[in-house]
Amino acid sequence: MAAEESLEQERNAILAALGPVADGIAATFGPVCEVVIHDYRRPEQSVVAVAGSVTGRAVGGAMSEIGLRVLARGDKAGDELNYLTRTGSGQLVKSSTMLLRDSTGTVFGALCVNLDVTAVNQAQALLGALAGIAGSGAGADPPVTTFGNDIDSVVDALVDAHLLHGNQTWAGLDRARRLELFRGLDERGVFAVRRAIEQVAQRLGISRASAYSYLSQSRATDQTSEGDPT
Structure with a gap:
């Protein structure tokens, strides 16, 4: 008990110490920069500090x-650096997510830096057009990421994305695809959030018992069990 309390104090101290660091990074890069500090011990309210405003956190x-x-x-996760995403409003954001670990190596939070590079991308496209090289080297369009101040909007967006990816409705999915949907949500950490199973069930229009059943089956190593909950 004493050891765990000591670790909690250590984690809290690290989060507190990063506040001025976040302010300094945001001040250095100016209004296109946002720095967010997350405490993963509270997924539903993980944001403990914000400097700047890019995603509206x-x-x-x-x-x-x-x-x-x-x-x-979990602890097997690694930093995700210099990746591109797009907000629901169309902003192109370059981000880095740097994990916070305590002295035991346990991941408990993250320091995230978001840069709004929309204007840079537009300027690059304009210069390319002027130079006659428009469209060269264009990569895949960055995925749209939901940045919300409530976890419900994030969970709903993930459920909808899984359905829209296959242009399907829940009723149109066979049992294998339904299990695949629950497995995908589970791999993305959705069910680590309190009450997420109830929210997913509501979004899909099924009972909570059915949602629990699908989740249990999706986690099982033997995917050949018979029966399809309704």
């Missing part, structure tokens, strides 16, 4: 689907 807000994915990987 606020203290007390929830982690994004990126954070949920890290949470699902």
Whole structure:
């Protein structure tokens, strides 16, 4: 008990010490920069500090689907650096997620840096067009990421994305695809959130008991068990 209390104090001290660091990074890069500090011990209200404003996050807000994915990987997770994503409003954001670990190596939070590079991307496209090389070297369009101050919007977006990816409705999915949907949500850390199973059930229009059954089956090593909950 004393050891765990000591670790909790250590984690709290690390989070507190990073506040000025977040302010300094945001001040250095200016209004296009946002730095968010997450405490993964509270997925539903993981944001404990914010400097700058790019994704509209606020203290007390929830982690994004990126954070949920890290949470699902646990201590095996690694830093995710210099990746591109796009907000629901169309902003192109370059981000880095750097994990926070205590002295035992346990992941308990993250320091996230988000840069709004929308204007840079537009300027690059304009210069390319002027130079006659428009479209060269264009990569895949960055995925849209839901940044919300409530975890419900993040969970709903993940469920909808799974269905829209296959242009399907829940009723149109066979048993294998339904299990695949629950397995995918589980791998993305959705069910680490309190009451997520109830929310997923409501979003899909099924009973909570059915949702628990699908989740249990999706986690089982033997996927040949008979019976399809309704």
